[in-house]
Amino acid sequence: MEERQPTRPDQRCCVSRIITIDDPADPRIEDYRNIRDRDMARSGQTFIAEGKVVLSVLFGAKRFPVRSALILANRLEGLRDVLAKAPPDMPVYVAPQAVIDAVAGFHLHRGVLALAERVPLPSPTELLARLPEQALVVVLVGIANHDNVGAIFRNAAAFEADAVLLDETCCDPLYRKAIRVSVGAALQIPFTRGANAATLADELMTAGFEPIALSPAGNENLSKLTPPPRCAILLGTEGEGLPPALLARLRTARIAMSPSFDSLNVAAASAIALHRLGRFAW
Amino acid sequence: MEERQPTRPDQRCCVSRIITIDDPADPRIEDYRNIRDRDMARSGQTFIAEGKVVLSVLFGAKRFPVRSALILANRLEGLRDVLAKAPPDMPVYVAPQAVIDAVAGFHLHRGVLALAERVPLPSPTELLARLPEQALVVVLVGIANHDNVGAIFRNAAAFEADAVLLDETCCDPLYRKAIRVSVGAALQIPFTRGANAATLADELMTAGFEPIALSPAGNENLSKLTPPPRCAILLGTEGEGLPPALLARLRTARIAMSPSFDSLNVAAASAIALHRLGRFAW
Numbered sequence: 001m002e003e004r005q006p007t008r009p010d011q012r013c014c015v016s017r018i019i020t021i022d023d024p025a026d027p028r029i030e031d032y033r034n035i036r037d038r039d040m041a042r043s044g045q046t047f048i049a050e051g052k053v054v055l056s057v058l059f060g061a062k063r064f065p066v067r068s069a070l071i072l073a074n075r076l077e078g079l080r081d082v083l084a085k086a087p088p089d090m091p092v093y094v095a096p097q098a099v100i101d102a103v104a105g106f107h108l109h110r111g112v113l114a115l116a117e118r119v120p121l122p123s124p125t126e127l128l129a130r131l132p133e134q135a136l137v138v139v140l141v142g143i144a145n146h147d148n149v150g151a152i153f154r155n156a157a158a159f160e161a162d163a164v165l166l167d168e169t170c171c172d173p174l175y176r177k178a179i180r181v182s183v184g185a186a187l188q189i190p191f192t193r194g195a196n197a198a199t200l201a202d203e204l205m206t207a208g209f210e211p212i213a214l215s216p217a218g219n220e221n222l223s224k225l226t227p228p229p230r231c232a233i234l235l236g237t238e239g240e241g242l243p244p245a246l247l248a249r250l251r252t253a254r255i256a257m258s259p260s261f262d263s264l265n266v267a268a269a270s271a272i273a274l275h276r277l278g279r280f281a282w
Numbered sequence: 283m284e285e286r287q288p289t290r291p292d293q294r295c296c297v298s299r300i301i302t303i304d305d306p307a308d309p310r311i312e313d314y315r316n317i318r319d320r321d322m323a324r325s326g327q328t329f330i331a332e333g334k335v336v337l338s339v340l341f342g343a344k345r346f347p348v349r350s351a352l353i354l355a356n357r358l359e360g361l362r363d364v365l366a367k368a369p370p371d372m373p374v375y376v377a378p379q380a381v382i383d384a385v386a387g388f389h390l391h392r393g394v395l396a397l398a399e400r401v402p403l404p405s406p407t408e409l410l411a412r413l414p415e416q417a418l419v420v421v422l423v424g425i426a427n428h429d430n431v432g433a434i435f436r437n438a439a440a441f442e443a444d445a446v447l448l449d450e451t452c453c454d455p456l457y458r459k460a461i462r463v464s465v466g467a468a469l470q471i472p473f474t475r476g477a478n479a480a481t482l483a484d485e486l487m488t489a490g491f492e493p494i495a496l497s498p499a500g501n502e503n504l505s506k507l508t509p510p511p512r513c514a515i516l517l518g519t520e521g522e523g524l525p526p527a528l529l530a531r532l533r534t535a536r537i538a539m540s541p542s543f544d545s546l547n548v549a550a551a552s553a554i555a556l557h558r559l560g561r562f563a564w
Contacts, residue, residue, distance in 0.1 A: 053544065155550055157543045183544045223563060256562035261439045262335065262465045264553065268437055271550035272557045280538035281505060 017088070018076075021095040024102035029093050031115050032070050034105040035176070047174040049114045049187065052082055057184025059085035064116040064187060066090055072100050072111025079112065086114075118174065121192040124200055127163055128207035130190070135162040136227075136278055137209065139234045141197040141242055142169045143266060149173050150181025151267035152235070157185035158271075159278035165200050165232075166193035197234075197246055204232045211250050213242050214273055216263050218254030225253055227277040235273075238266050299370070300358075303377040306384035311375050313397050314352050316387040317458070329456040331396045331469065334364055339466025341367035346398040346469060348372055354382050354393025361394065368396075400456065403474040406482055409445055410489035412472070417444040418509075418560055419491065421516045423479040423524055424451045425548060431455050432463025433549035434517070439467035440553075441560035447482050447514075448475035479516075479528055486514045493532050495524050496555055498545050500536030507535055509559040517555075520548050 021029055035048060046067070049058045052075075058066065059082065068091045071079060076094055083092055095103070100111045122130075131137070138156050143149050149171055156164055166173065170193060173179070173186040195203070204211050210228035214235055234250065236242035255264065255272055264272075275281065303311055317330060328349070331340045340348060341364065350373045353361060358376055365374055377385070382393045404412075413419070420438050425431050431453055438446055448455065452475060455461070455468040477485070486493050492510035496517055516532070518524035537546065537554055546554075557563065 151547060151550065154544075154547060158539045158546050158550075160540045160543075185543070188543075223557075255557065257440045257557075258442045258562070261442075261467070261470075262436075264440050265433060265436060268433065268440075268550060268553035271546065271553050275505075275537065275539075275554045280540070 017090060018092045018094055020073075021070075021093045021099055024099050028068075028091070029070055029095070029103055031067070032103050032113060035108075035113075036105060044118075046115055046117055047179070048176045049116055049184075050112065050176055050180050051110060052079060052112055054179055054184040054187070055079070055112060055114050056082045056085065057187050058114055058116060059083075061184075061188045064119060067115045067117060068093060069114040070095065070100070070103070070111075071113070072097060072108075075111055121194065122190075124165055124192055124195055124203040125207070127165070127190055127192050128203060128209065131162045131230075134229045134279075135209070135231070136274070137161060137163045137165060137204070137232045138270065138274070139165045139167075139197075139200055139204070139211065139232050140170050141167045141200075141234060141246070142237045142240070143235065144169065144171045144237070146171055146175050146178040147181050148265070148267050150178040150186065152270045153178070153182035153185040153189060153191075155267065155271045155274050156189055157182070159274035159280055161189065161274060161278065164189055164191040165195075165204075166191065167197045167200055168194050197243060201234070201246060201250060212277070213247050213250045213252045214255070214269055215241055215247055215252050216254055217247075218252035220251070220253045222253045222255050222273060222276055225277070227281070231277055233270070233273045233277060235266055235270055238263060299372060300374045300376055302355075303352075303375045303381055306381050310373070311352055311377070311385055313349070314385050314395060317390075317395075318387060326400075328397055328399055329461070330458045331398060331466075332394060332458055332462050333392060334361060334394055336461055336466040336469070337361070337394060337396050338364045338367065340396055340398060340469050341365075343466075343470045346401060349397045349399060350375060351396040352377065352382070352385075352393075353395070354379060354390075357393055403476065404472075406447055406474055406477055406485040407489070409447070409472060409474050410485060410491065413444045413489075413512075416511045416561075417491070417513070418556070419443060419445045419447060419486070419514045420552065420556070421447045421449075421479075421482055421486070421493065421514050422452050423449045423516060423528070424519045424522070425517065426451065426453045426519070428453055428457050428460040429463050430547070430549050432460040432468065434552045435460070435464035435467040435471060435473075437549065437553045437556050438471055439464070441556035441562055443471065443556060443560065446471055446473040447477075447486075448473065449479045449482055450476050479525060483516070483528060483532060494559070495529050495532045495534045496537070496551055497523055497529055497534050498536055499529075500534035502533070502535045504535045504537050504555060504558055507559070509563070513559055515552070515555045515559060517548055517552055520545060
């Protein structure tokens with residue numbers, strides 16, 4: 001097979017670790033079995049990253065130890081450059097479509113997967129202490145939809161937010177779909193998750209951040225707001241929004257919009273707020 | 283059954299048109315059969331709207347003639363107010379979950395559907411001629427993803443864009459999922475679809491609109507741009523962007539962002555541009 005006989009010397013690193021898998025029951029790819037069922041249960045130790053761009057970020061950012069990749073045979077050639085960024089000893093399992101589908105438990109037509117290890121999350125205090133004097137963080141409260149969390153991470157990366165803090169009621173940004181929608185940003189931007197929203201607000205203020213809570217009923221117009229040097233944008237769910245007790249004690253801002261239509265999607269709101277308050281604003 | 287014996291007089295209008303369906307093979311609900319397969323083929327005459335908020339917009343906006351609704355029995359009570367906005371003679375088919383699922387062809391746990399008729403689309407010339415002296419339109423080129431088209435319509439409604447023009451390579455905004463993601467905006471904002479992008483640009487300029495093409499390589503920074511009185515925002519696909527020939531002859535603007543990360547999602551870009559150029563900007 002051609003993938004076993006590369007002609008370019010700089011790609012030889014890949015050769016030894018390519019392992020062809022012909023049997024869906026092969027124990028070496030056990031971690032990829034029934035991906036969807038395991039996605040939810042995988043929060044313990046590992047996660048799956050999916051797609052060429054995401055794998056490129058995963059291998060390039062080096063924030064998460066990678067265990068292996070599982071690649072559809074006909075995609076291997078196009079992934080040489082991406083796989084060259086992975087650790088030299090990482091096994092690259094290569095399988096035909098039928099084997100990939102049988103392992104995954106559904107038709108996985110893109111067939112570009114990697115298994116990586118979670119790392120311990122820093123406390124909010126630790127995370128905030130590492131940030132520069134001028135910094136922008138995004139704080140998510142109750143965002144339980146993986147598409148929205150992924151999209152917010154993507155926007156945070158586009159406007160170079162320094163970190164994302166997720167409260168304990170948010171979903172996991174390392175869920176496969178969240179990573180995919182984030183185009184890998186969830187593997188790149190420092191984040192932590194777990195405290196409750198009130199505690200996060202306290203931690204932010206202790207660290208010299210000014211939290212700005214985005215709400216349709218916010219006091220200030222976002223367009224007219226001068227961002228503080230250490231700025232935290234708080235975003236709540238589309239339905240209930242941020243908790244009233246939190247809104248009552250924080251600076252609040254609204255995105256001026258039509259009074260006659262349903263509010264914005266939270267990811268769209270994050271794009272507008274990050275564009276307006278981030279370092280590329282003017 | 284309680285839905286046949288309403289106690290509030292203002293809801294009596296609904297009574298006569300509620301029809302209980304016990305048999306998935308009932309020909310009266312033929313148009314709802316195998317919804318997913320038919321979504322793509324339905325472009326001819328009808329479309330399906332789904333969800334409480336979307337039906338509320340559909341019945342309230344009255345832009346599209348409605349033929350019927352199909353409602354999960356246990357959702358009926360909560361939909362009284364929405365159904366009261368529908369034409370008095372519109373049949374409301376009510377069925378239990380098993381019948382709804384068997385008809386739809388999959389588990390439709392929300393079970394709130396309506397069937398409506400398409401209306402002839404105006405030409406771009408006709409549509410633009412109806413708009414006020416100060417107007418904002420969104421022009422989509424090659425946006426083939428229903429989530430993105432739906433999200434862009436939602437943003438257009440939030441910032442009160444006057445119309446949406448879709449080129450011939452865009453997908454159908456009246457596809458069920460596009461309508462759902464738009465939260466009904468696709469049923470509210472005037473739109474047309476079909477011409478090619480170059481023709482749309484010509485039509486816009488003839489009608490006194492200044493097209494502004496959004497592109498990562500745009501000449502002007504969107505944040506510093508003064509919107510023209512009749513403004514058209516052109517958005518292309520995430521991968522290829524707008525056609526180079528079009529960019530070469532139009533005013534172009536960029537959203538300033540990180541040079542090291544993948545570009546924004548097109549719906550996020552639309553939110554930023556509509557917020558910046560729309561009537562709620564300052």
